[in-house]
Amino acid sequence: MYDAGKIIPGLVIFLCLFTFPFWYNVANGKASQRPELVIDAAEKQCVESKEFMRIMHMDLLNQWRDEVVRNDNRVYLSTDGSKHTMSLSNTCMKCHANRTQFCDQCHDYMGVTPYCWDCHIQPRESK
Amino acid sequence: MNALRSLFESNKKAAITSGVVIVVLLLLWAVGWLSFLCRGIFGVLIPYAALALFLGGIVYRVVQWAKSPEPFRIPTTCGQQKSLPWIKTNRLDCPETGWGVFGRMALEVLFFRSLFRNTKAELKSGPRLVYGSEKYLWLGALAFHWAFLIIVVRHLRFFTEPIPSFVQLLQSLDGFFQIGVPILYMTDLIILAALTYLFLRRVLDPKMRYISLPTDYFPLVLIIGIVLSGMLMRYTPVKADLVGVKELAVGLMSFHPRIPEGIGILFYLHLLMVCVLIAYFPFSKLMHMAGIFLSPTRNMANNNRKIRHVNPWNYPVKVHTYEEWEEEFKDKLKASGYTLEKE
Incomplete structure (x- = not known):
């Protein structure tokens, strides 16, 4: 060589x-x-199915933001016919209250840094 | 009649082409399903085998290259060689020292300097032959390679836990414009544009089409397939469950492979195409990744006349000198009246 x-x-x-x-x-x-998610479930069912939410929640939240901010529409009609208020802080965080034990679990695992909290006030977490 | 005939022929061609495209798409879909059904094989065995082929194959090829001697000193010189003290030397284009070679190689590897010098010859009316600079291939190649590198490094987020900070930094820079959700990566658009150009370059120009071989199209089309399947999984509703994907990837990378549920066929297709690419790598023109470092015309200092270089395959040759020859035929030479040199 x-x-x-x-x-x-x-x-x-x-x-x-x-x-x-x-x-x-x-x-x-x-x-x-691997991520371990903690949910303080106040409701039994999320606005959409678990499988949908797992991969599409970011698109849904984006759609909600556009609807609320641009069209002043705050009511979301789910596929199962139920109606929900389009609000991250008031609807989503009702069950998914612990950001560190829910949102951040997967986001940190995947290295995703969503900019939700650039505008939203981060709710106080219950320990 | 002839017009009709040629229309018929071109229609036939179009029909065949679209038929081929449909068959390929159906095959891809079938392969995707197959790999989804045999997840154990396509998610674990094939990636390991492909990776082993990739690493082992490249080392093997490089060692084979290193075993072949370089009989001649053949650096390409594109500038003034080191000469008399008042003549300006071109250190990069005619490097005389190891550092000069390093600089030249670095510019070649990182910025494709030799492609930057491409020229084109065009026949204008007159007829007049005009030479001009040709930068599109350089631009397309540079865009493609850098985007590909950034995409590969970005993918480390799937393979490492915790994710190294340079990967985080790179992906935040790549998604700097924060367009859409998930955030659009610039490199995804750049690589797609560059690949489209590189593909069309071969197809549209008759001269390029004439010299293009299946080995030119195959990696190009394969990488286009990888990019498209990856982009579909990020930007469209056929998304993959990323947590599952990462579990699989980290499992592979820590020798504890596991197959999580809930990953779709598109992911397995993406993975399979990547495996095919890296397994094919050592046996193809893609070896230019290692070959660029071993190109004799670039990696040699031009000290051809300053230092004596001996051909490494020179062996001691048995010589028969004139003195020995004269000694051998001394008597015969003398008898014929020949004056010997010795005397």
Whole structure:
């Protein structure tokens, strides 16, 4: 092998970079952690199904914001026919009151930083 | 009659093309379903195998390259070589030292300097041959590669727990404009535009089409598929359950693989295409990722005449000198009246 003094370190750097997640996870030892959500359920049913809410809640909240802010419409008609007030602080936070134990669980896990609290006052959390 | 005939032919061509597209889409859908049904294989076994092929294959190829000797000193020189003290040297384009080579390589690897110099020749009316600069390929390639790199680094959020701060910083910069929810990433648009250009470049220009091979189209189309499936999972209602995706990815990366429920077929299709890409990588032109560092015309200092370079495959050759030859045929040479050099 020619130029081994340059090529072998190069290969070592390549392997270290491309196996970064492996040794990073091993070093941190937090790979088995997953989000655990706590809900103080005042209601039995969310405004939409759990499966829908899990992946679409951000779109729903965005739609709510546009409806309320731009169209002055505060009533949301759910797919099951029930009506809800479109409000993050008053409707959502009624059940999902603990931001750190609900919202932040998945958001921190996924590295998502929503800008809800740039405008909304963050409710006081019950411990 | 002829017009009708050519219309018929072109219609036939269009029908075949759309037929092929439909078959490919159906196949993709079937493969997606298959990988969803056999999640254990497509979610764990194939990713590990692909990763092993990727890492092992690249190391193997690089070692094979490193084993071949470079008989000649062949740096390409694009500037004034180091000469007399009052002549200005071009340190980057005709590097004489290791640092010069480093600078030249860094500009090549990070900014594709040689593509930047591309020229085009055009035949204008007259006829007159006109040369001009050609920057579109450089721009498209640079946009594609940098966007791809940022997207790959951004994906570390799925593979690491806790997420390193540089990944967080990168994705907040990428989503700087805060358009929509989930926030639109600039790199997604850039890579899509760049890939479209790179694809159309091969298809629309007859000269490019003539020299384009399946190995040129395959990675391009594959990456377009990866990008589109990824964007569909982020921006449209066929979204993936990201928490599940991360559980799967982190499981793989910590050697405790698990298959969470609730991840759709689109994700498995995305994963499968990525696996195909990285498994195909070491055996294809994509090896330019490693090859660029080993290009002899770029990574050599132009000290050809300053230092003696010996061809590494030179071996001791058995020579027969004139003196030895004269000694051997001394008698015969003398007899024929030849004057020997010795005398």
